[in-house]
Amino acid sequence: MHHKPVIAANWKLNHGPTDAKAFLQRFLAQAPKMNDRTLVFFPSAITVTTVVDGLRERPDIWVGVQNVHSEAQGAFTGENSVLMARDVGARVVLVGHSERRHVFGETDEMTTKKMALICQARLVPMLCVGETLEEREAGATASVVERQLTAGLAELDDSQAAGIMLAYEPVWAIGTGRTATPEDASAIHSVLRAALGSRLGEKAAAGVPILYGGSVNRGNAATLLSAADVDGLLVGGASLDADSWASIVRS
């Protein structure tokens, strides 16, 4: 691994600006600057400005958005664009989160387009991949995540592809309290690493952080983070409380 662990908080549909301010005040008091890890917050789009402002003194912490539209601009009521995300101070964009795929019907074709737009805007995409329980039980985990990865990289050149972040989030582990074992996570991360390697070569593939997500909490964070090929954590529920999050980022 040639990079620092990436510890990311996905707030999903939680924490508006008022809650975010209170969260940051409490969190920052417990989280002095850490040079050995990269922290990321994914607030809702409406809350991004508040979080960017609250982190003015902390350029070591990145802010991202949870989604962008698959077209650059136009008549798409309710959507947010890549350039708007950059304008507001986001550096990272989540793409293909399982809730986007399974609740909002996001397709591989849409993730392909989003990944290309994000890289063109020189933001970092964090591509999420992961199998459902049904797919896992059918023995299809590797083929599902490889398909999702291939779609994500389809329109990127090699240097863009080498600059992404990846998150493996088994759908059955998200918000369920059922965490993948460190061995499960390592096994799929190494499938992803190999797929990246065959596209980019081993050296570039080693530089892509692969995060694990799915029911990470302060009790299991350190063990998951120390598993082979796990380069970071993408945390939902346990990132909502400032004390819990402060303890996880110290893992």
Ligand SMILES: O=C[C@H](O)COP(=O)(O)O
């Ligand atoms: O993006 C985060 C994941 O969906 C994990 O959510 P969770 O930690 O609440 O299971």
